[in-house]
Every structure is written in C-alpha cells, then in structure tokens.
Amino acid sequence: xxxxxxxxxxxxxxxxxxxxxxxxxxxxxxxxxxxxxxxxxxxxxxxxxxxxxxxxxxxxxxxxxxxxxxxxxxxxxxxxxxxxxxxxxxxxxxxxxxxxxxxxxxxxxxxxxxxxxxxxxxxxxxxxxxxxxxxxxxxxxxxxxxxxxxxxxxxxxxxxxxxxxxxxxxxxxxxxxxxxxxxxxxxxxxxxxxxxxxxxxxxxxxxxxxxxxxxxxxxxxxxxxxxxxxxxxxxxxxxxxxxxxxxxxxxxxxxxxxxxxxxxxxxxxxxxxxxxxxxxxxxxxxxxxx
Amino acid sequence: xxxxxxxxxxxxxxxxxxxxxxxxxxxxxxxxxxxxxxxxxxxxxxxxxxxxxxxxxxxxxxxxxxxxxxxxxxxxxxxxxxxxxxxxxxxxxxxxxxxxxxxxxxxxxxxxxxxxxxxxxxxxxxxxxxxxxxxxxxxxxxxxxxxxxxxxxxxxxxxxxxxxxxxxxxxxxxxxxxxxxxxxxxxxxxxx
Numbered sequence: 001x002x003x004x005x006x007x008x009x010x011x012x013x014x015x016x017x018x019x020x021x022x023x024x025x026x027x028x029x030x031x032x033x034x035x036x037x038x039x040x041x042x043x044x045x046x047x048x049x050x051x052x053x054x055x056x057x058x059x060x061x062x063x064x065x066x067x068x069x070x071x072x073x074x075x076x077x078x079x080x081x082x083x084x085x086x087x088x089x090x091x092x093x094x095x096x097x098x099x100x101x102x103x104x105x106x107x108x109x110x111x112x113x114x115x116x117x118x119x120x121x122x123x124x125x126x127x128x129x130x131x132x133x134x135x136x137x138x139x140x141x142x143x144x145x146x147x148x149x150x151x152x153x154x155x156x157x158x159x160x161x162x163x164x165x166x167x168x169x170x171x172x173x174x175x176x177x178x179x180x181x182x183x184x185x186x187x188x189x190x191x192x193x194x195x196x197x198x199x200x201x202x203x204x205x206x207x208x209x210x211x212x213x214x215x216x217x218x219x220x221x222x223x224x225x226x227x228x229x230x231x232x233x234x235x236x237x238x239x240x241x242x243x244x245x246x247x248x249x250x251x252x253x254x255x256x257x258x259x260x261x262x263x264x265x266x267x268x269x270x271x272x273x274x275x276x277x278x279x280x281x282x283x284x285x286x287x288x289x290x
Numbered sequence: 291x292x293x294x295x296x297x298x299x300x301x302x303x304x305x306x307x308x309x310x311x312x313x314x315x316x317x318x319x320x321x322x323x324x325x326x327x328x329x330x331x332x333x334x335x336x337x338x339x340x341x342x343x344x345x346x347x348x349x350x351x352x353x354x355x356x357x358x359x360x361x362x363x364x365x366x367x368x369x370x371x372x373x374x375x376x377x378x379x380x381x382x383x384x385x386x387x388x389x390x391x392x393x394x395x396x397x398x399x400x401x402x403x404x405x406x407x408x409x410x411x412x413x414x415x416x417x418x419x420x421x422x423x424x425x426x427x428x429x430x431x432x433x434x435x436x437x438x439x440x441x442x443x444x445x446x447x448x449x450x451x452x453x454x455x456x457x458x459x460x461x462x463x464x465x466x467x468x469x470x471x472x473x474x475x476x477x478x479x480x481x482x
Contacts, residue, residue: 186329187342
C-alpha cells in the first residue's frame with residue numbers, strides 16, 4: 001500500500017513536470033503538440049453516475065438440470081444497479097473518447113447478475129431431509145464482473161444525443177461453493193451436501209451488450225465541460241459452460257455424487273438514468289460543423 | 291483547492307492509515323468440561339443426555355500472553371501462543387467391545403467450535419493439525435489489558451452410541467506446545 005501511494009505521488013510530480021516543460025499556446029495552455037491535436041479533434045467522456053433496474057431472464061437450460069442444482073442457481077431476483085465496483089450490479093465508465101464527437105470507444109468495468117430466489121431450493125432440501133435442521137442456508141448469487149469495451153456512434157440533434165452501443169465484456173463469473181451440513185433433529189447425526197461449480201474455459205468467458213443512451217447536453221458559459229443527462233437501456237447476453245459436482249454424504253455412509261457439464265446463456269435487460277460529463281472543445285462540436 | 295502544503299499534510303495521514311498492528315498473543319490457562327445436549331439446533335448444558343445427542347463442551351480459560359504495545363483491539367488479529375499438540379478423550383469404564391476402559395475414543399468423537407459446524411472432516415486429529423483448538427479470540431468491543439482473561443467453548447460431539455447406557459465418566463486430556471497438559475473429568479448419564 002505504501003508503495004502505491006509513493007508511486008502515485010511520483011507519477012503526479014512527473015506529469016506536472018512534463019506539462020510544465022512545453023511552451024504555452026495562445027490561451028496559456030501547455031501540452032505536447034500530439035495532445036493538442038487530440039484535444040482539437042476528440043471529445044472525452046468521463047465517469048458516469050447511473051441508476052438502473054436490472055431484470056435477469058430465466059435460463060431454460062437450467063430448468064432441465066436436477067433441482068438440487070438448478071434451484072441453487074436460479075431464478076435470479078430483479079435488482080437495482082448503480083455506479084459501483086464492489087458488489088451487485090454496477091458499471092463504472094473510466095473514460096470514453098470520440099472522434100469529432102461521433103464515433104467513439106469507451107472503457108468501463110461492469111458487473112451484472114443477481115441474487116438467487118432460494119425458495120425452490122430450500123423447499124427441495126426440506127422435503128429431501130425432513131428430519132434434519134435445514135434452516136441455516138438461504139443465500140446465493142450469481143454475478144459476472146470484468147472490463148467492458150464499447151464501440152459507440154453519437155447521433156446529435158440540437159442539444160440531444162443518441163448513442164447506440166455495442167460492447168464486449170471479459171468477465172469472471174463469481175461462484176460460491178455451496179457446502180452445508182444438516183444436523184438431524186434430536187441426534188448428532190448429520191448429512192453433508194455440497195455443490196462445486198467451475199466455469200469451463202475461464203479465459204473465453206465473454207458477454208455481449210447492445211445498448212442505447214438518449215441524453216441531453218448542458219453547457220454553461222461556453223466551457224469545454226458539458227454535462228449530459230439521460231436515459232439508458234441495455235441487453236446483455238453471456239454464454240458460458242459449467243462443470244458441476246454435487247455430493248451428498250450422510251455421516252458414516254457412502255457418498256452419492258454426480259458430475260455433469262452444461263452450456264447455458266445468461267441474459268439480462270436493464271434500463272435507467274445516467275448523468276455524466278463530456279470534455280468537448282467547441283471546434284469538434286457537431287453543431288459547429290453543421 | 292489543494293495547495294502544496296495541504297498535499298504535504300495529506301502524505302503522513304495516508305501513510306498513517308496503512309499502519310499495521312501486531313497480533314495479540316493469548317494462551318490457554320484452564321480447561322473445564324461440561325455435558326451438552328445437542329439434540330436441538332443449539333447445544334444446551336445438561337447432565338442427563340440421550341447418547342445419540344451427547345456432546346462434551348470444552349470451556350477453555352484464555353489470557354493475554356504478550357505486551358499490548360503496538361496492538362489494537364479492533365485491528366489486531368488474535369494468535370494462540372500455545373496451540374494444542376494432542377487431545378485424547380476416553381471413558382473410565384468400557385465403551386464397547388472394541389474400546390475397553392481408558393482406551394482412546396478419539397475415533398468416536400468429532401471436534402468443532404460450534405456443533406453446527408461439525409462435519410465428517412472435523413476429526414480430532416485434523417483439528418489438532420489444523421490448529422483449530424481454542425481458536426476464539428476475545429469478542430470485539432471489550433477493553434483489555436495484560437491481565438485480561440476470558441472463556442471460550444469448543445465441542446466434542448459423540449458419533450457412536452455406547453454398548454451400555456447409564457452413568458459414565460469421560461476424561462479429556464490436552465497437551466499444548468508449551469509442554470503444559472490439561473485434564474478434566476466429566477460425569478454424565480447417557481440414556482438411549
């Protein structure tokens with residue numbers, strides 16, 4: 001941690017020193033000619049604050065699997081997403097860069113998925129082990145999280161912007177190991193029940209996003225900073241393959257195990273509002289080109 | 291706006307936030323056995339228990355075994371300074387044909403900090419090698435000094451019923467890394 005702080009301070013000093021080394025332009029701004037070219041031809045999108053509603057779709061493939069597994073991983077609850085990295089549905093756009101404020105690329109970190117409705121699973125467990133205390137376990141969730149690269153094209157009409165987006169994500173699926181011991185009522189005897197999952201070909205776990213942002217820009221005092229607020233919607237598809245191992249073992253008795261692999265597609269729709277800022281030099285503004 | 295002097299003030303603050311505290315060392319200084327009925331969702335102390343739901347509660351007395359300088363009760367981890375190296379449980383009378391009086395019953399008991407956590411992997415030998423004996427530090431939020439002591443409980447869960455029911459004495463003998471040895475005997479009435 002100390003090294004990271006020292007590195008950050010060192011980088012800050014270096015960037016400041018480099019910036020000071022260039023002669024100022026007519027507006028007393030200092031930058032390398034390369035960066036000046038970029039500044040004059042590109043606009044930049046910053047971090048985005050957003051709140052959105054997420055609705056995962058049921059995965060038909062899971063319904064064909066044993067309920068001891070399918071009930072553990074589905075169905076997922078709908079939930080809310082926001083600007084965030086730590087848990088739940090979240091999206092953090094680190095930056096976006098747009099040529100002449102039209103064609104652009106964006107880089108973000110995103111997380112999507114949901115908590116599992118555990119009712120089916122708990123009902124199954126209680127009916128399977130009626131003489132055991134099975135009340136302890138009631139939570140599971142499935143989330144995909146990782147970097148997201150987006151191609152977008154901004155369409156302008158007066159102060160309004162429409163941005164259709166196509167994205168590819170390189171996610172890791174967060175998987176919990178389910179391992180519970182159910183104790184028999186009135187006795188020390190117990191049964192162990194576990195579900196282990198592992199994603200097949202972790203390196204090729206991708207998601208594909210198609211989205212649309214509709215927003216309006218606000219500019220104050222002809223500043224290069226524009227505020228943009230609007231609505232957004234997105235459809236996500238994430239195909240994946242999973243290896244599953246389940247085990248059921250009453251104490252002192254042989255275990256019953258099953259192994260299977262399945263392929264499925266996670267799908268989710270979300271919609272909400274967003275608020276962001278854009279650094280936009282007037283020269284690259286589409287209104288000045290038209 | 292942050293100027294240069296305020297940035298300089300921030301640096302020691304940031305570095306200070308990264309201070310690492312030493313662990314708090316503690317030792318086991320006492321052992322007392324209690325009979326537990328593990329028939330419900332949580333064990334309760336009782337001297338007359340159905341054999342199939344019997345558990346021995348091991349109540350350890352623990353105390354601070356280090357200087358508390360450079361430690362923090364919220365941030366420091368607790369580290370047992372004298373981990374158990376051996377645990378033996380046996381009955382003063384014969385348990386079954388394979389286990390006469392005074393012979394080890396370790397293979398009939400499982401060990402856990404909570405009875406709900408006991409699984410097939412919770413054997414006594416694994417608990418010893420995994421350092422899971424008397425692992426509970428002081429509950430958070432209490433002020434401590436170098437004379438502070440507290441108690442913590444673990445459980446030995448009986449997984450095999452005896453050939454004969456009725457009154458019985460169990461003995462638990464634990465050896466620790468500092469070559470201390472603790473032993474206690476418990477009397478219980480086990481019924482079918």
